[in-house]
Ligand SMILES: Nc1ncnc2c1ncn2[C@@H]1O[C@H](COP(=O)(O)OP(=O)(O)O)[C@@H](O)[C@H]1O
């Protein structure tokens with residue numbers, strides 16, 4: 001297979017998702033740094049002027065809310081973090097609105113939750129809204145909806161969110177901007193560590209010490225979530241540039257900067273990428289051998305007849321893991337029944353259930369369109 005040329009992948013990109021981390025926009029002590037926001041906006045506006053469509057995934061809501069609330073570091077408890085995000089998100093978007101207005105550009109705030117994105121209608125709706133915003137010439141500024149997300153459904157890191165948004169909007173390129181100018185083979189503060197200019201696949205990451213968030217203390221996932229985001233995007237056919245926010249201009253013009261992750265796969269089924277990478281299972285369904293074959297080999301929906309046990313306290317619409325009789329996870333799917341009602345249905349045919357309990361019981365436990373196979 002021929003290796004795609006990195007520069008061309010960047011310069012030919014028409015639709016680009018740019019993700020910027022808290023550490024590049026704020027300081028724990030000072031809240032939002034207007035100069036750094038303006039510097040980023042200058043670069044994005046220049047790229048827009050060349051005809052590119054840009055979606056900005058911006059962190060910083062929690063960090064921006066710290067100073068106004070008199071907090072001197074990122075809160076550990078969810079409620080205070082959410083309160084900070086509520087205050088900070090407004091300030092963040094106000095800052096972007098004013099800064100992009102210098103170029104006559106309008107921004108639109110888009111707040112997403114994982115839960116929304118895994119449900120078919122919500123997913124389609126999010127795509128349509130983002131696409132319409134772009135067609136209207138608006139620059140979407142995306143963040144997680146921190147104030148409503150609960151501990152279980154919270155994404156908590158915008159790196160993976162950005163990779164999934166890149167896939168959602170069918171972006172040609174994902175640019176991850178941080179306070180560090182790329183992936184290093186060890187802790188970047190050690191002078192013995194060196195930057196890895198490109199990653200062509202998993203083999204290039206062997207032996208690399210991928211660490212947690214840095215010194216500033218306002219970021220969340222560190223390199224772990226960035227490398228994971230790069231893996232999600234590149235396997236879905238989207239190349240990734242990871243560099244420092246101060247090198248945003250080089251990153252968007254195809255100059256050598258940071259770490260370039262080559263695309264390794266091709267675009268796959270939309271919403272299911274979210275289901276696989278963004279959800280936490282709320283329970284497990286144990287499948288007999290026949291059902292494992294039907295789901296894995298024949299890509300069938302899961303029916304009550306093939307389930308031998310139900311674990312967890314999920315409700316209809318929740319993500320659940322499908323496991324074989326040895327407990328190995330084979331798939332994740334959105335379940336159509338509550339955990340409470342499933343045990344009474346197991347092992348029985350859908351026709352029999354419909355006859356006895358009504359037509360609503362003829363439905364699949366997990367529809368094949370809501371199911372993603374997991375090879376672990
Ligand atoms: N192998 C590595 N290469 C580069 N940076 C690393 C590595 N391991 C850990 N890090 C840390 O990850 C930090 C970036 O993550 P984070 O603070 O979450 O940034 P952001 O707010 O931009 O998302 C860097 O400042 C760096 O200290």
Ligand SMILES: N[C@@H](CCC(=O)OP(=O)(O)O)C(=O)O
Nearest residue numbers: 022059060061062157158220
């Ligand atoms: N939604 C959170 C962002 C969490 C996050 O991923 O932060 P970061 O590691 O700085 O990209 C916020 O706006 O504060």
